[in-house]
Amino acid sequence: MNTKKHLISLIALLITTFALVAHADTLNFRKAKKELQKVYSDNQISFYCGCTFSSQLKAGSKTKKRLTPDWDSCGYTPRKQPNRASRIEWEHVMPAHHFGQHMQCWRDGGRKVCKKDNVFKEMEGDMHNLVPAIGEVNGDRSNFKYGMIENESRVYGSCDAEVDFKGKRFEPSPSVRGDIARTYFYMSERYNVRLSKQQRQLLSAWDKLDPVDDWERTKNKRIESIQGNSNPFIQ
Incomplete structure (x- = not known):
């Protein structure tokens, strides 16, 4: 009887593992970024700063394009890196460092080693955790935790995002704090x-202060149609 139960459990584990491997293969980070351009096709607005963006030819290229933010649309001023600020990057709301550090592959060699791990690849390519952000802001945020920053000056012009490099903390605009909270709850x-x-206390407060809006619901449904699952915290 025990042998039979063990066999059933083993078969279930193999089925789950096979499904996870197949899923990770189709939704890695590279492919997810391409699919997300479809998701955001009619709502091309950067996450932290609210800048509109569009697909434009790279400087000096006749064929290659990249997503480019319109600084004037949101009053953005580069802090230090105008080149990186001139492109849109896909930002992990919950940083790879946060979800990766709990894994053995991360302890064995960080993100480089985890790139070969199918579970990590699925997490890295999960579209519910990816948002379009101005490259410079994405780089400055790094793997800093979200939080409130007292008396910190804005360093990106009119963009309502603040960063404390010494304290390794990033304060997002109130308009996206609920989105961040629901993403963290989903990933967790x-x-x-x-x-x-x-x-959890901070994110729970943000979830209540910034409730789900129509775009968040639309995005959730679109990602579900591609990725196969929804964020249950978006109702």
Whole structure:
């Protein structure tokens, strides 16, 4: 009887593993970024700063394009890196460092080693955790935790995003704080990523202060149609 139960459990585990491997193969980070351009085709607005963006030819190229933000649309002023600020990048709301550090591959060699891990590839390419951001802001945010920053000056012109490099903290605009909270809750539940008590308290407050809007619902449905699952925290 015990042998039979063990065999059933083993078969179930193999089926789950096979499905996860197949899923990760189709939704890695590279492919997810291409699919997200379709998701955002009629809502090309950067996450943190609210800049409109569009696909334009790269400087000096006749064929290659990249997503380019319109700084004037949101009053953006580069802090230090105008070149990186001139492109849109796909930002992990929950940084790869946060969800990767709990994995053995990360302890064995960080993101480079985890690139070969199918579970990590699925997490890295999960479209519910990816948003379009101005490259410079994405780079400055790095893997900093979200939080409130007192008396910190804005360094990106009119963009309502603040960064404390010394304290390794990033304060987003109130208009996206709920989106961030629901993304963190999703990643924590789906991949069993640990959140501290302090994080949960802050994110719970943000979730209530910035409720789900129509675009968030639309995006959730579009990603579900491509990726096969929705964010249950978006109702």
